[in-house]
Amino acid sequence: MATDSPIRFNLRQLGVFRSVAESGGIRAAARRLGLTQPAVTHAVRELEQGLGVDLFVRSAKGVRLTAPGEALLLRTQRILHEAQSAQAELEQMGGGLGGRLRIALSAAASSVLPQALSDFRAQRPDVVLELREMTWPTRLDGWREGEYDFAVLAQADVPHVPHQDALERELLFAIPAVLAVRTGHPLAGARSIAELAQALWLAPGYGMEVLDLLFAQCQTPPPRDIIYCHSVSIALSLLRATDAVGVVSSRLFLDAGASRGLVALAVAEPLPAARVCVVIRDRQALTPAARLFIDCLHQAAKAL
Structure with missing residues (x-):
């Protein structure tokens, strides 16, 4: 044996x-x-x-x-990150203060992060927080090694596309997507996805699934000229300075400053929403502080 x-x-x-x-x-x-x-x-x-x-x-x-x-x-x-997490968890369970919480975030988390952070700080002001921007775990050094407690990320809500990883997801909220171009863009009057097939596209990290779905609706091959941009600020700068068509969050146009110089296209085809989720590599490894922050995120999402 x-x-x-x-x-x-x-x-x-x-x-x-x-x-x-x-x-x-x-x-x-x-x-x-x-x-x-x-x-x-x-x-x-x-x-x-x-x-x-x-x-x-x-x-x-x-x-x-x-x-x-x-x-x-x-x-x-x-191993070393798990040992540090275990020590932090036992200290927190024993009433000890302090500890560190590392969270990876995409720009989509900005809708709930301020309120969640305020609620968390009211209960655990002693915890050191480390926040890092990311688009997906496989593109972030340290994720596979367990350096981050969890992530808050956006992913396209595309039917019949299974997840190809072993990560757990907890839905916080969904954001409708829109197509955006610069003011004065020659295709600003487009009313169909098919009219945009030859354009330069700017898409988020999950954009391939979105574009495949969009162009399949009008039985048109997806565009060939695509830039996958993992930074919101860079994407907005490119949209304002080029003739690209961008897939962006509808919340962008609730902020006059962020949407300056951009217009939303009124295309007939529906666009898939982005699902903003808490992404967890190992639920059992979550410390009490991590679980509390996730609860604060869910409460903040309910208030949207």
Whole structure:
């Protein structure tokens, strides 16, 4: 009968290993960790001996990861982040203060973030918050390693398109999409998607599904000239300065400043909405602070 293998390393060794991998050398890692070079070398050697593999190729120029080293580094990031989350959760459960909450956000979260942040701060002013803009987890360094507690992202509400990942989603709200062009655009009077087939398009990260659905409605091949833009500010600048057609949130036109110089096209075809969701990599790993912030987001969404 198979038994679990004993663990042949500890968190300290993994922390030293990560520092050496990220610094590119023993000396740089020692300075970073405040340790002596022999201490760093010893920790790495112990780890290699315990695992039975070489983690680094050593040379006069420094070190580089072997294939086993690269595999271990990916898992090391996860292990250390999970250990930090576990410590934070236990401290919070024990009535301790502090902790850190890392959240990845797309621009769509701006509709609920201020209220959710205010409500969260009223209950947990001690938690350090780290917010980072993103469009989708696979495009963000640190997501796979568990660096972020959760994300708030927009995704096209396209029927019959299953999710190709193992991420959990909690719907906050849906935003109708509109097509926007600059004032004076030669296609500003377009009334059908088919009239826009030859235009330059600006689409969000999930835009391929949106464009496929739009042009399928009028039995027209989707456009070939597409720019996928993952920054709202850059997309708006390009829309104002070019003849591109952009897929944007209808909420844009509730803000006179943000929609300055742009007009919405009155096309006949309905556009799919964007579903703004909380995206969770591992629900069991959520700390009490993370769960509270998610609750605050849901409450803020109900008020929209």
